[in-house]
Amino acid sequence: MAFDGITIANIAQELNQTIVGGKINKIAQPENDELMITIKNNRTVYRLLLSASASLPLIYLTDNNKPGPMTAPNFCMLLRKHIGSARILSVTQPGLERILIFELEHLNELGDICRKKLIVEIMGKHSNLIFCQEDNTILDSIKHISANMSSVREVLPGRTWFIPHTQDKKDPLTITEEEFFDFVCTKPMAAAKAIYTSLTGFSPLMAEEVCCRAGIDGGFAVNALEKNAKLHLFRTFSYLIEDIKNGAFTPNIVYQGDEPKEFSALKLTQYQDLREETYDSISGVLETYYAMKNRITRIRQKSSDLRRVVNTALERNVKKYDLQQKQLKDTDKREKYRIYGELLNTYGYSCQPGDTSLKAVNYYNGEEITIPLDGTLSAGENAKKYFDRYGKLKRTREALEELLVETKEEIDHLESISTALDIALDEADLVQLKEELIEYGYIRRKGPTGKKQKITSHPFHYRSSEGFDIYVGKNNFQNEELSFKFASGNDWWFHAKGQPGSHVIVKTNGKELPDSVYEEAAALAAYYSKGRQAPKVEIDYTLKKNLRKPNGSKPGFVVYYTNYSMMAEPNIRNLQEVQD
Structure with missing residues (x-):
């Protein structure tokens, strides 16, 4: 789990810099296991999201509000009663545990100052939000855990809250060199695993990072390391811990590519070949990372049915294409049968009844060949038999050549839809792709006959560094419209050579394009193609009138006979998308 104790330490630092000293203004419970707390501090309003979701527990500051239900749940009502206007005294993290403790000060019904604790536990499926007295007596929790549910700890009103130590782990903030050697380096397991199974708050990601910084293979057995390597591992680990203690996040x-792979509160050196983007706050990282992950996951889930239809049809057509090619190859022998027939007509007079073969000189190349014969037939009848075979194979080949073209077009069409599914960013993009699949008979239309869904998807619109408008089709229908209805004759058209991808149109408005615009448009054509994961993609470009x-x-299918080509890197990070 990337949301480890180090990430929590970074969050604690950020919250101490922003909301400590502030006053709670509003408490909402948008979901059964989630709180949205609004805090005012130094004339600034902060929104703090606390989620105890079993699948995605989170803590971060956000600018986005999530309203609660009309009738607040009991836990929310209890918090409003006690700490609805409380002041936040501190936000602390015990060790490197995945726990944050909010110490709150408020006035009770008699006007006396009281203190309470709101404890956030980020522990996967065991995550919880627990409201306690100052002495850790539980007042309530967002999830009630009885003895029947857990033999380790009850989380119920009246019980005492404590940190459950279910695993024998050391505190990385206080561990000594001797303890590290004895407790971590003696284990008969991979170095990275030894670190994250021995130390509190370390995820596999950060354990690998320690090994990477130390120049040690995280998969190598830690107990087999030489003494100097173990010492270097500890010192590297110590430097990382010092960064955490000093708040050097x-x-x-x-x-x-454009998909988030990992996030971290500390710099990751193990991904030197991937793009890294740094942020001012860990909250910005968490909100961006999970929003992008959720969007990608959601669109993949929404498009799964369409992908299944496309992949099934694609597999079927690829098999059909392979079979047709094999059958086409079998027709190569047709010329042999024609020559047999012609030679039998020429030399058949020398055949005797019952002969099963005839040796003759092939007058096309001067070589002697042996022609198999049916002994029950005359030479003329054998010749007719070979001419019939030749005619049948010739007709088969002509039919297969047409079928191969049709099947290849079908494969290209399906691959272009598959690429468009990879490009799709939201449900509106999927609607147009579904319409295309319906129109070409891959999906049956449901509901009233002939009634189409409303199309709200539009091509991507970018603006080049020189101010030229560049448009990118998201699917075949948009490609068709861009190339033959939207573009004028002297606009430039770009497309990945020999593979499915988007049509890219640069509106020239009668001006000459600078070299940088060609490069940017080619980069877009490369990025929005099947080859987007390749280092470089060959791009064809030409004027629309061609x-x-x-x-x-x-x-979306076009032909052109006049074009230029260039190699482009599928990198569009520096291009500005215009929100129309």
Whole structure:
């Protein structure tokens, strides 16, 4: 779990710098296991999200509000009663535990000053939000845990809250060199695993980071390391701990392509080949990371049915194409049968009844060949038999050549839809792709016959560094419209060579394009293509007036005979998308 004790330490630092000393203004419970607390401090309003979700527990500051239900749940009502206007005295983290303790001061019904604690436990499926007296007596929790549910600890009103020590781990903030050697370095397991199973608050990611910084393979057995290597591992670990103690955090997200791969409160050196983006706050990292992850996950879930349809049809057509190619290859022998027939007509006079073969000189190349014969037939009848075989194979080949073209077009069309599914960012993009699949018979339309869903998806719109507008189709219908309805004759058209991808149109408005615009448009064509994971993609580009659309072809299919080519890196980080 990347949301480890080190991330919590960074959050604690951020909250101490922002909300400590502030006053709670509002408490809402948008979900059964989630709180949204609004705090005013130094004339600034902060929104703190606390989630005890079993699948995604979170703590971070956000600018986005999540309103609660009309009738507040009991836990929310209790918090409002006691700490609805409380002052936040401190935010502390015990050791490197995945726990934050909010110490709150408020006035009771008699006007006396009282203190309470709101404890946030980020422990995977065991996450919880617990409201306690100052002496750790539990007043209530967002999740009630009885003895029947846990033999380790009850979380119920009246019980005493304590940190459950379910695993024998050391505190990394206080561990000594001798303890590290004895407790971590003697274990017969991988070095990274020994670190995260021995020390509180360390995730596998950060354990690997310690090994990477120490120049040690995280998968190598730690007990097999030489003494100097163990010492170097401890010192590297100590430097990292010093950064945590000193609050020297570097919140960041590591991206693989445009998809977030990992986040961390400390710089990750183990991903040197991937793009890293640093942030001013860990809250910004968490909100961005999980929003992007959720969006990607959600669109993949929403598109799963369409992907299944496309992949099934694609597999079927690829198998059909392979079979047709094999059948086409079998027709190569047709010329042999024609020559047999011609030679039998020429030399058949020398055949005797019952002969099963005839040796003759092939007058096309001067070589002697042996022609198999059916002994029950005459030479003329054998010749007719070979001509019939030749005619059948010739007709088969002609039919197969047409079928191969149709099947290849079908495969190209399906691959273009598959690429468009990879490009899709929201449900509106999927609606247009579904319409295309319906129109070409891959999906049956449900509901009233002929009634189409409303199309709200539009092409991407970018603006180049020189101020030129660049448009990118998200699917075949948009590609078709951009290339043949939207673009004018002297606009430039870009597309990945020989593979599915978006049509990219640069509006010139009658001006000459600077070289940088060609490069930026090519980068977009590379990025929005099947080759977006490749280091470089070959891009064809030409004026729109050079494009032609064959009659009866699938949407987005074009031909051109005059073009230029260039290699482009699928990198669009420096391009500005325009929100129309």
